[in-house]
Amino acid sequence: MSNILAEDTLVWHLACSEVDIPENGGACALIEGEQIAIYNFKRRGEWFATQNLCPHRQQMALSRGMIGSTGEEQEPKVACPFHKKTFSLKTGACLSGDDYQIQTYPVKVENGMVYVGL
Amino acid sequence: MKKKIVVVGNGMVGYKFCEKLIAKDTAQEFDLVVFGEEIRPAYDRVHLSSYFAGKTVEDLTMAPASWYAENGITLHLSDPIVDIDRDAKTVRSHHGLVESYDYLVLATGSAAFVPPIPGVEKDGVFVYRTIEDLDMMQHHAKKAKKGAVIGGGLLGLEAAKALLDLGLEETHVIEFAPRLMPRQVDDAGSKMLQTKLEELGLKIHLNKNTQEIRGNGAISSMLFADGVELEVDMLVISAGIKPRDEVARIAGLEVGVRGGVIVNDYLQTSDSNIYAIGECALAHHMIYGLVAPGYEMADVVVNQLVKDKDKSFKPFDMSTKLKLIGVDVASFGDAFIQEPNCQTIVYENSAKGVYKRINISNDGKYLLGGILIGDAEQYNMLLQNVKNQTILPPDPEDLMLGARGGKEESGAGVMALPDDASICSCEAISKGQICGEVLAGNNTLDAIKKCTKAGTGCGGCVPMIKDLINETMKSQGVYIRNIICEHFDYTRQELFDLVKIKGYRTYEEALDGLGHGDGCETCKPAVASILASLWNEMILVKGNDTVQDSNDRYLANIQKNGTYSVVPRIPGGEITPEKLIVIGQVAQKYGLYTKITGGQRIDLFGAHVSDLPAIWEELVNAGFESGHAYGKALRTVKSCVGSTWCRFGLHDSVSFAIEIEERYRGLRAPHKFKSAVSGCTRECAEAQSKDFGIIATEKGWNLYVCGNGGVKPQHALLLASDIDSETCLKYIDRFLMFYIKTAEPLTRTATWLNKLDGGIDYLKAVVIDDVLGLNKQFEDEMNMLVEAYRCEWKEVVTNPELRKRFTHFVNAPHLKDPNVKFEPMRDQIKAAEWVK
Ligand code: SRM
Numbered sequence: 001m002s003n004i005l006a007e008d009t010l011v012w013h014l015a016c017s018e019v020d021i022p023e024n025g026g027a028c029a030l031i032e033g034e035q036i037a038i039y040n041f042k043r044r045g046e047w048f049a050t051q052n053l054c055p056h057r058q059q060m061a062l063s064r065g066m067i068g069s070t071g072e073e074q075e076p077k078v079a080c081p082f083h084k085k086t087f088s089l090k091t092g093a094c095l096s097g098d099d100y101q102i103q104t105y106p107v108k109v110e111n112g113m114v115y116v117g118l
Numbered sequence: 119m120k121k122k123i124v125v126v127g128n129g130m131v132g133y134k135f136c137e138k139l140i141a142k143d144t145a146q147e148f149d150l151v152v153f154g155e156e157i158r159p160a161y162d163r164v165h166l167s168s169y170f171a172g173k174t175v176e177d178l179t180m181a182p183a184s185w186y187a188e189n190g191i192t193l194h195l196s197d198p199i200v201d202i203d204r205d206a207k208t209v210r211s212h213h214g215l216v217e218s219y220d221y222l223v224l225a226t227g228s229a230a231f232v233p234p235i236p237g238v239e240k241d242g243v244f245v246y247r248t249i250e251d252l253d254m255m256q257h258h259a260k261k262a263k264k265g266a267v268i269g270g271g272l273l274g275l276e277a278a279k280a281l282l283d284l285g286l287e288e289t290h291v292i293e294f295a296p297r298l299m300p301r302q303v304d305d306a307g308s309k310m311l312q313t314k315l316e317e318l319g320l321k322i323h324l325n326k327n328t329q330e331i332r333g334n335g336a337i338s339s340m341l342f343a344d345g346v347e348l349e350v351d352m353l354v355i356s357a358g359i360k361p362r363d364e365v366a367r368i369a370g371l372e373v374g375v376r377g378g379v380i381v382n383d384y385l386q387t388s389d390s391n392i393y394a395i396g397e398c399a400l401a402h403h404m405i406y407g408l409v410a411p412g413y414e415m416a417d418v419v420v421n422q423l424v425k426d427k428d429k430s431f432k433p434f435d436m437s438t439k440l441k442l443i444g445v446d447v448a449s450f451g452d453a454f455i456q457e458p459n460c461q462t463i464v465y466e467n468s469a470k471g472v473y474k475r476i477n478i479s480n481d482g483k484y485l486l487g488g489i490l491i492g493d494a495e496q497y498n499m500l501l502q503n504v505k506n507q508t509i510l511p512p513d514p515e516d517l518m519l520g521a522r523g524g525k526e527e528s529g530a531g532v533m534a535l536p537d538d539a540s541i542c543s544c545e546a547i548s549k550g551q552i553c554g555e556v557l558a559g560n561n562t563l564d565a566i567k568k569c570t571k572a573g574t575g576c577g578g579c580v581p582m583i584k585d586l587i588n589e590t591m592k593s594q595g596v597y598i599r600n601i602i603c604e605h606f607d608y609t610r611q612e613l614f615d616l617v618k619i620k621g622y623r624t625y626e627e628a629l630d631g632l633g634h635g636d637g638c639e640t641c642k643p644a645v646a647s648i649l650a651s652l653w654n655e656m657i658l659v660k661g662n663d664t665v666q667d668s669n670d671r672y673l674a675n676i677q678k679n680g681t682y683s684v685v686p687r688i689p690g691g692e693i694t695p696e697k698l699i700v701i702g703q704v705a706q707k708y709g710l711y712t713k714i715t716g717g718q719r720i721d722l723f724g725a726h727v728s729d730l731p732a733i734w735e736e737l738v739n740a741g742f743e744s745g746h747a748y749g750k751a752l753r754t755v756k757s758c759v760g761s762t763w764c765r766f767g768l769h770d771s772v773s774f775a776i777e778i779e780e781r782y783r784g785l786r787a788p789h790k791f792k793s794a795v796s797g798c799t800r801e802c803a804e805a806q807s808k809d810f811g812i813i814a815t816e817k818g819w820n821l822y823v824c825g826n827g828g829v830k831p832q833h834a835l836l837l838a839s840d841i842d843s844e845t846c847l848k849y850i851d852r853f854l855m856f857y858i859k860t861a862e863p864l865t866r867t868a869t870w871l872n873k874l875d876g877g878i879d880y881l882k883a884v885v886i887d888d889v890l891g892l893n894k895q896f897e898d899e900m901n902m903l904v905e906a907y908r909c910e911w912k913e914v915v916t917n918p919e920l921r922k923r924f925t926h927f928v929n930a931p932h933l934k935d936p937n938v939k940f941e942p943m944r945d946q947i948k949a950a951e952w953v954k
């Protein structure tokens with residue numbers, strides 16, 4: 001299941017400037033009252049965004065997790081700092097064997113500013 | 119014509135019978151029909167207790183219902199057999215099914231024996247045999263406070279441990295005999311066992327005869343023959359087993375006086391078409407209450423049915439090892455044989471709670487049996503010696519005491535066993551079979567489990583299997599490398615050397631030069647730790663911040679609600695009143711919970727990430743430094759008050775502790791490490807439980823290394839005695855550098871030493887005799903690291919770029935996380951409970 005919406009129903013929200021998000025790491029932005037984790041995957045030249053809430057123990061923590069990739073397909077992932085459950089940054093699926101699913105969001109970077117589509 | 123086999127009972131042994139028959143490819147020869155009384159297919163009763171520790175029914179299930187279908191077995195569950203018509207050769211089930219048979223296999227197991235005590239029917243009284251029993255206990259335990267177990271044998275003690283795990287405030291064990299585990303353990307061993315169990319929190323009552331279970335509907339107390347009454351609201355009866363022979367009885371098969379279906383050496387009952395196996399069978403005048411002999415019985419019957427080979431059931435070894443966590447107990451071979459029929463060697467150490475006894479043949483050649491309490495590491499080896507009639511070495515006590523101080527290579531012993539030595543008795547797998555599979559490429563534990571089933575029963579042989587795999591691989595010249603993860607094909611030690619040679623200073627450089635892919639949460643902190651140990655640069659610069667483990671990244675430990683803890687360094691545990699006041703003021707100002715830690719310092723909990731820099735600014739200004747409570751680094755050097763005040767003190771332990779703490783502060787290593795200095799042998803600083811510990815002597819200091827508390831406590835070992843302060847520091851420098859360079863990630867010094875070939879003797883040779891010729895280099899490297907030390911928090915509070923990273927919202931730096939919740943408790947706060 002893809003939770004990326006069709007472009008025309010998306011509203012792009014300005015989140016922060018590019019330099020606010022550490023390279024190869026994440027940070028959390030408050031958008032429309034929601035906590036959104038934004039990741040600057042510099043190594044791959046890609047940006048990702050997910051919910052900040054880890055579904056395991058309901059902690060607002062994913063933005064503080066380490067990112068990386070796994071498997072033949074180099075699936076990009078984030079590991080929650082609390083108990084290291086890992087989630088795909090592409091699909092939001094839990095990669096460490098539990099039945100969790102997190103929300104992912106589209107991100108675009110224009111003129112040094114980061115936008116998240118909700 | 120196909121013949122039909124009907125199996126009555128789908129427990130562990132009934133299942134194993136099916137599995138063994140299917141393995142012989144008999145689908146063309148036999149139809150197999152199974153009747154089980156329980157609602158689910160056979161499960162692992164041996165590990166029933168792990169159900170309370172989180173194992174699920176699926177985990178415990180031997181094979182799912184689909185397995186029976188796939189193999190053409192008709193399985194009727196919840197439908198016990200109630201009658202056998204031996205003339206018509208049919209059985210009738212509770213639901214009225216009538217099934218004909220050519221061969222009937224009774225595998226009805228046993229039930230808990232419940233003595234006829236008035237009141238056993240009351241609510242809150244349980245037996246411990248099935249998953250349903252456990253579900254009911256778990257439900258009842260929620261409202262129960264005091265529990266008891268009748269029976270101090272193998273199963274009774276396991277049930278008692280289960281009650282402890284269920285969270286009962288008090289658990290009593292009631293034993294009729296004058297000692298615990300009367301069938302496996304002798305008097306002295308039983309006393310030692312009792313002490314150990316009492317330490318675990320069990321209350322043990324011996325020579326107690328329960329006369330009545332009292333209570334109005336539900337149990338409220340137990341009355342004993344000596345007039346004593348004990349209040350309890352939960353009771354588990356575990357006073358032995360009673361074979362389920364009721365159907366056999368009705369059918370007129372011969373049964374024993376005290377129960378059990380009588381069978382001959384081929385496990386045939388008095389009707390030669392009917393077999394009995396497992397705990398319902400009375401073979402050699404006894405009931406074998408263990409799973410391994412049951413499996414062997416299943417094998418014997420399968421062999422007869424397929425007329426494979428003429429195999430009979432021989433008297434079976436009843437050696438056992440108790441699975442209780444916290445206390446090792448094992449008995450093997452002929453445990454009770456006494457002088458003059460043998461020679462007995464006993465080792466007793468009441469301080470450590472260890473009792474060992476071995477019985478040796480009078481000619482000193484063979485091991486006959488023995489008992490191990492408190493430390494059963496040698497159990498498998500000893501058992502193999504008994505079974506294989508191995509000729510004993512000249513000092514047989516070495517066998518029982520094991521390799522002391524890591525002197526011997528672990529695992530070397532297993533290779534000395536003959537090829538036909540049985541390693542897994544549950545599945546009857548020999549050493550030869552396992553080594554053969556390893557050579558054929560099945561060289562992991564999982565692969566061995568899959569292809570031989572060894573290690574899948576009681577699990578007691580797993581350590582031996584691992585040793586066999588490693589030793590076999592070694593003998594093939596294959597060195598098993600523990601590579602870091604999918605992104606680096608190197609061991610930590612290799613990576614450490616390579617990063618040093620190449621001079622890499624960032625994770626990205628190391629990944630580009632030595633790894634592949636994008637990295638992950640395993641290799642990032644491992645490489646970060648190597649970089650820190652090599653160069654001791656500020657860990658949050660050069661893009662290395664996002665490869666740190668979360669605690670390192672925020673220089674604080676994350677807590678249950680997403681807030682952090684603040685632990686300033688208090689070297690040696692010494693602090694001025696002025697500094698104490700500052701801690702109090704900071705805690706007040708930022709609303710923090712304060713607690714004295716187990717490491718002689720003060721922890722402040724509940725800090726919002728955005729408050730951390732301000733909090734530390736105030737602490738740094740008052741002269742505090744980071745305590746590195748978050749890092750795999752030096753934690754604390756504890757001290758006792760020492761000769762400045764204490765009337766027994768030999769040297770000034772506080773000054774030395776402070777000197778040591780300031781020398782190694784901030785030093786990063788594969789795992790955290792701790793130290794302590796005691797002013798005399800009374801050891802008030804607990805130095806012998808530390809990664810390195812120092813104790814004052816008349817002539818100087820004794821240096822101990824590689825101890826720890828934590829998950830698997832281990833005492834430190836003496837490295838050098840009566841040395842002066844300067845030598846002591848030199849030895850510590852060398853020891854730490856050697857550890858930092860060679861240990862695998864997240865390995866404490868104790869575990870590292872346990873794996874080090876040659877153990878403490880080798881470590882002494884390196885650190886003291888310089889056999890590697892590296893000591894000069896070790897000391898130089900350590901001096902470089904000591905020189906490079908700077909307080910991380912001081913750097914953050916004075917660097918606006920670094921400070922900026924300590925926010926919850928990048929786009930609203932002054933807002934705190936609204937999800938953080940606290941609750942009041944004893945005039946302070948605590949983190950709100952999280953969802954479980
Ligand atoms: C605060 C403290 C408990 C207390 O209230 O007293 C504590 C708290 C934590 N301990 Fe500890 N340990 C504390 C003393 C100990 C001790 C006792 C001692 O040091 O004398 C031990 C056993 C001794 C030993 O380590 O050998 C101890 C054995 C552990 C272990 C198990 C280590 C092991 O090798 O088995 C862990 C887990 C780990 O490190 O991986 C651990 C991990 C933790 C962590 C860091 C868990 C975590 O990652 O969140 C806890 C968070 C601390 C925090 O937020 O500040 N803590 N911990 C103690 C801090 C001492 C200090 O001043 O730094």
Ligand SMILES: Cc1cc2nc3c(=O)[nH]c(=O)nc-3n(C[C@H](O)[C@H](O)[C@H](O)COP(=O)(O)OP(=O)(O)OC[C@H]3O[C@@H](n4cnc5c(N)ncnc54)[C@H](O)[C@@H]3O)c2cc1C
Pocket residue numbers: 126127128129130131132133153154155156163164165166167197198199200225226227228246247248273276362365395396397398406407408409410412441576
């Ligand atoms: C808590 C606990 C811990 C244990 N720990 C160990 C250990 O560490 N090591 C060890 O070796 N052993 C241990 N055991 C013993 C081990 O579980 C048994 O030896 C083993 O289960 C015996 O297998 P079995 O098939 O003969 O009997 P069971 O597993 O009892 O199976 C018999 C089955 O037959 C069913 N049945 C009975 N009558 C009928 C009927 N008329 N029709 C149809 N079905 C019927 C029963 O309901 C049951 O499901 C432990 C047992 C318990 C309870």
Ligand code: SF4
Pocket residue numbers: none
């Ligand atoms: S013992 Fe466990 S719960 Fe207690 S502080 Fe240490 S890690 Fe935390």
Ligand code: FES
Pocket residue numbers: 054055056057058059061080081082083084085
């Ligand atoms: S809270 Fe995220 S893994 Fe547990």
